[in-house]
Amino acid sequence: MANDAVLIIGGGPAGLEAARGVAGLGARAILVERRNNLGGAPINERYAALTHGFRDAEEVMNEIIAEVTSEALIDVRLGYSVAAVAGSAGDFTVTLAKEGNGHSDVVNVGAIIVATGFQHFDPGRETQMYGYYEFDDVITLQDSERMLKDRNWVRPSNGESPKRVCFIQCVGSRDRHIGNEYCSKVCCGIASKQAIEIRQQVPDCRVFIFYIDMRMYGYWENEIYWPAQEKYKVQYVKGIVTEILKKGDKLLVRGEDTTMGRPVEVTMDVVVLSNGMEPSAGTKEMARVLGLKQNKYGFIEVPHDALNPTATSVPGIFVSGAAAGPRDLDDSVGTGGAAAMKAVSLARKLARGDLQLANASR
Amino acid sequence: MANDAVLIIGGGPAGLEAARGVAGLGARAILVERRNNLGGAPINERYAALTHGFRDAEEVMNEIIAEVTSEALIDVRLGYSVAAVAGSAGDFTVTLAKEGNGHSDVVNVGAIIVATGFQHFDPGRETQMYGYYEFDDVITLQDSERMLKDRNWVRPSNGESPKRVCFIQCVGSRDRHIGNEYCSKVCCGIASKQAIEIRQQVPDCRVFIFYIDMRMYGYWENEIYWPAQEKYKVQYVKGIVTEILKKGDKLLVRGEDTTMGRPVEVTMDVVVLSNGMEPSAGTKEMARVLGLKQNKYGFIEVPHDALNPTATSVPGIFVSGAAAGPRDLDDSVGTGGAAAMKAVSLARKLARGDLQLANASR
Numbered sequence: 001m002a003n004d005a006v007l008i009i010g011g012g013p014a015g016l017e018a019a020r021g022v023a024g025l026g027a028r029a030i031l032v033e034r035r036n037n038l039g040g041a042p043i044n045e046r047y048a049a050l051t052h053g054f055r056d057a058e059e060v061m062n063e064i065i066a067e068v069t070s071e072a073l074i075d076v077r078l079g080y081s082v083a084a085v086a087g088s089a090g091d092f093t094v095t096l097a098k099e100g101n102g103h104s105d106v107v108n109v110g111a112i113i114v115a116t117g118f119q120h121f122d123p124g125r126e127t128q129m130y131g132y133y134e135f136d137d138v139i140t141l142q143d144s145e146r147m148l149k150d151r152n153w154v155r156p157s158n159g160e161s162p163k164r165v166c167f168i169q170c171v172g173s174r175d176r177h178i179g180n181e182y183c184s185k186v187c188c189g190i191a192s193k194q195a196i197e198i199r200q201q202v203p204d205c206r207v208f209i210f211y212i213d214m215r216m217y218g219y220w221e222n223e224i225y226w227p228a229q230e231k232y233k234v235q236y237v238k239g240i241v242t243e244i245l246k247k248g249d250k251l252l253v254r255g256e257d258t259t260m261g262r263p264v265e266v267t268m269d270v271v272v273l274s275n276g277m278e279p280s281a282g283t284k285e286m287a288r289v290l291g292l293k294q295n296k297y298g299f300i301e302v303p304h305d306a307l308n309p310t311a312t313s314v315p316g317i318f319v320s321g322a323a324a325g326p327r328d329l330d331d332s333v334g335t336g337g338a339a340a341m342k343a344v345s346l347a348r349k350l351a352r353g354d355l356q357l358a359n360a361s362r
Numbered sequence: 363m364a365n366d367a368v369l370i371i372g373g374g375p376a377g378l379e380a381a382r383g384v385a386g387l388g389a390r391a392i393l394v395e396r397r398n399n400l401g402g403a404p405i406n407e408r409y410a411a412l413t414h415g416f417r418d419a420e421e422v423m424n425e426i427i428a429e430v431t432s433e434a435l436i437d438v439r440l441g442y443s444v445a446a447v448a449g450s451a452g453d454f455t456v457t458l459a460k461e462g463n464g465h466s467d468v469v470n471v472g473a474i475i476v477a478t479g480f481q482h483f484d485p486g487r488e489t490q491m492y493g494y495y496e497f498d499d500v501i502t503l504q505d506s507e508r509m510l511k512d513r514n515w516v517r518p519s520n521g522e523s524p525k526r527v528c529f530i531q532c533v534g535s536r537d538r539h540i541g542n543e544y545c546s547k548v549c550c551g552i553a554s555k556q557a558i559e560i561r562q563q564v565p566d567c568r569v570f571i572f573y574i575d576m577r578m579y580g581y582w583e584n585e586i587y588w589p590a591q592e593k594y595k596v597q598y599v600k601g602i603v604t605e606i607l608k609k610g611d612k613l614l615v616r617g618e619d620t621t622m623g624r625p626v627e628v629t630m631d632v633v634v635l636s637n638g639m640e641p642s643a644g645t646k647e648m649a650r651v652l653g654l655k656q657n658k659y660g661f662i663e664v665p666h667d668a669l670n671p672t673a674t675s676v677p678g679i680f681v682s683g684a685a686a687g688p689r690d691l692d693d694s695v696g697t698g699g700a701a702a703m704k705a706v707s708l709a710r711k712l713a714r715g716d717l718q719l720a721n722a723s724r
Contacts, residue, residue, distance in 0.1 A: 052666035304414035338699030345386035
């Protein structure tokens with residue numbers, strides 16, 4: 001039966017904002033999260049500070065989680081996934097399956113918002129030249145976030161404080177060899193943010209960032225990139241790292257400084273791989289279950305034939321956050337809110353009979 | 363008297379989406395635009411193709427304009443500006459003044475969305491070294507858009523078809539001398555889009571882009587940057603242009619190729635200055651009239667203390683699009699939709715008495 005309830009799939013920043021938005025408009029939201037906790041990547045990967053503003057990620061996320069879990073109009077289903085969908089915009093019948101025990105529930109909603117997000121590129125999968133699985137002191141952005149959060153940023157191999165650290169940008173992004181030609185959008189900003197935090201927590205440590213282009217678009221430039229250089233003395237080197245070798249108990253980083261036009265060979269205590277974004281397993285699975293078109297990388301395709309960044313190929317199903325491609329936190333929350341508006345608006349028009357499905361815009 | 367009507371200031375992409383969103387939720391929208399037409403920069407500056415998808419800007423904008431003007435819940439006030447505001451969230455009394463004739467109207471709304479956008483940096487104002495007001499063949503991104511739209515991309519000085527064109531990035535952005543340390547976010551993408559269009563319309567013309575970093579974040583990389591290089595043979599040169607001189611009837615472009623580490627001196631038929639974004643006069647004026655905090659550049663400040671990208675310093679007043687800082691079209695439309703949700707949600711809660719103003723979140 002047609003109604004204005006909205007199903008939101010995924011409990012990260014975009015899904016939480018979508019749920020909060022739907023309930024704020026007086027509609028019922030069913031928020032399905034396959035894990036047993038809300039918060040998405042910032043919580044599950046144990047992020048340290050968020051930008052803007054360097055507030056603690058857990059603190060910021062806990063505020064929105066508290067709002068969502070205390071809202072009577074939101075039915076939070078932890079440990080559930082979406083097993084099947086039937087019907088169409090205004091009247092979807094969705095089967096939710098409890099992970100593990102086979103229990104299932106059927107719910108009826110007017111619209112669906114997909115907020116299943118991304119996963120971090122596995123730097124061992126195809127770029128093994130950087131030795132992620134070989135050397136303890138080669139880590140990822142997420143490993144680094146966790147150490148920053150614990151205020152214990154050390155050399156994993158021996159627990160000592162590092163003296164020299166470098167980031168290598170574009171690991172798993174802008175890379176035709178592995179098929180990820182897209183840019184992951186946030187890694188330049190996150191690496192620079194982490195470089196600042198490392199300099200704050202380990203003041204004796206020198207920090208280098210090897211990059212192709214520093215994509216500090218918009219506010220990242222003035223809020224992060226200038227202070228990183230001027231106040232925190234982070235050293236940016238335009239260059240390509242070709243290999244990482246072991247040299248004694250250090251790492252030997254070999255590559256080219258493209259500005260100086262000469263080979264580079266430097267030793268580091270820790271190398272952080274700035275690994276990019278890929279569609280999460282949940283994003284690929286939901287695209288299949290819901291029958292949504294995906295782009296060649298597996299992200300959910302937005303049909304960019306109009307000014308409608310939360311549309312999918314199926315009327316009544318909307319997308320927000322990084323399920324549609326690399327997004328920063330502002331983008332994710334913004335599209336979460338926009339999708340809430342679109343979903344409630346469409347579901348109510350269809351429920352009231354103000355609009356016939358044949359004319360339903362995406 | 364408390365009500366759920368929403369005032370939207372500015373009729374560009376963000377404001378149009380906000381108005382469409384508010385009406386879609388069944389609330390009344392008053393859309394105030396100081397000019398006598400809707401559409402904002404894409405219409406007033408006569409943009410050619412939009413990204414994603416390279417659809418004609420006028421065609422895309424006319425679709426959303428038609429939706430907005432045919433919607434009974436939206437009261438479009440062309441040629442009006444906001445002269446004064448009193449009251450607070452849930453109950454704002456706004457004085458609208460008709461430009462030119464002194465006529466004024468008073469409206470009562472529950473919330474306000476500012477969508478007053480940006481203006482293009484004037485490249486003659488402080489960066490006179492590039493000779494924008496001196497040489498006819500030195501033009502801006504907007505001048506170039508207009509020629510692309512007219513399918514008449516020529517040397518302005520003589521009307522002939524150009525053989526060599528270059529873009530100079532970061533004019534008015536990332537520049538401490540003029541106080542604009544921020545990155546304008548879209549100019550790398552727009553220059554690359556235009557380079558593709560020039561190559562399509564003037565196939566004999568070689569196109570060069572001088573850049574500091576190519577900030578083709580996210581989809582711009584795979585949708586624009588790879589094809590620009592591979593299919594359209596646009597030549598990207600990392601370098602800094604220091605001066606432009608006249609040499610016969612050509613322009614002599616002098617600078618440094620930072621990848622090759624050597625001086626560059628090349629002649630061009632046309633030089634396009636990729637001028638950045640600054641807050642529009644309307645954005646600065648509305649910040650003053652509404653009492654909104656601005657950042658040091660004059661954009662409306664979003665208090666980034668929570669996951670709330672459309673908040674301002676005043677409860678009940680929201681911001682969308684480039685009034686809050688450089689934004690691309692996806693961002694502008696996304697935040698327009700998110701602001702619509704926030705505004706209607708808050709205004710209705712206050713009107714129903716579900717929420718007291720003292721507890722109103724931004």
